[in-house]
Amino acid sequence: MFVNWPERFFCNSFVRRFIQRGQAQMWRGMRKMAPGGDALEIGCGNGAGAQLILEYFKPRKLTALDPDPAMLRLARKRLAGPVADGVAEVIEGDAQNLPCESASLDAVFNFGIVHHLEDWRRGIAEVARVLKPGGAFYIEEIFQGLYANAFLRHVVAHPEHDRFQAPQFKAALADKGLVLLPGHHESHMTMLGVAVKREDP
Numbered sequence: 533m534f535v536n537w538p539e540r541f542f543c544n545s546f547v548r549r550f551i552q553r554g555q556a557q558m559w560r561g562m563r564k565m566a567p568g569g570d571a572l573e574i575g576c577g578n579g580a581g582a583q584l585i586l587e588y589f590k591p592r593k594l595t596a597l598d599p600d601p602a603m604l605r606l607a608r609k610r611l612a613g614p615v616a617d618g619v620a621e622v623i624e625g626d627a628q629n630l631p632c633e634s635a636s637l638d639a640v641f642n643f644g645i646v647h648h649l650e651d652w653r654r655g656i657a658e659v660a661r662v663l664k665p666g667g668a669f670y671i672e673e674i675f676q677g678l679y680a681n682a683f684l685r686h687v688v689a690h691p692e693h694d695r696f697q698a699p700q701f702k703a704a705l706a707d708k709g710l711v712l713l714p715g716h717h718e719s720h721m722t723m724l725g726v727a728v729k730r731e732d733p
């Protein structure tokens with residue numbers, strides 16, 4: 533589901549960028565990417581997260597994907613340099629049906645978008661499908677305790693069917709062979725961590 537105007541305003545603010553920088557630093561502290569790896573960011577929004585991924589993880593190639601034409605316009609503008617250099621591409625797409633080969637990526641990055649998916653379990657399954665064994669899923673996710681609290685549920689718009697908190701989210705990761713590394717942070721509002729795809733099927 534696309535973001536509504538208040539959430540768009542927040543996502544495009546310097547406050548969001550500041551938060552994302554801290555998260556990228558924490559992710560890198562938890563698990564570095566092997567040099568020369570290929571990466572995907574699902575729900576790239578305005579491309580600010582993709583810039584941080586390029587800065588902190590230095591992938592060979594980063595694909596930044598979003599279905600929202602307005603967000604894609606901002607991302608293409610922001611990432612014009614890396615796209616021209618062949619280090620990044622910005623594509624229209626759906627995280628529930630990724631246009632990527634199975635077991636083709638070293639890392640998938642999620643800056644707070646899985647709760648925007650109508651079928652979030654399918655989104656997790658798609659991440660697991662496209663990662664190579666040993667590949668990493670970098671996770672920032674928010675839960676209903678934050679986006680559907682007494683105030684915010686009147687401000688932002690999200691799918692309402694089959695929602696999840698940390699226990700359901702972690703169970704879905706485990707079900708798809710994504711093993712959460714020690715040291716992740718979680719509360720009833722948010723989760724930040726890295727999950728690695730099991731080497732054995």
Ligand SMILES: C[S@@+](CC[C@H](N)C(=O)[O-])C[C@H]1O[C@@H](n2cnc3c(N)ncnc32)[C@H](O)[C@@H]1O
Nearest residue numbers: 533534543575576577600603626627643645648
């Ligand atoms: C809360 S915003 C986060 C944007 C950016 N990642 C950030 O952290 O600022 C959620 C993003 O998910 C995108 N989105 C919504 N539905 C999606 C889908 N089915 N597949 C991929 N991205 C989706 C929205 O267009 C939006 O850019």
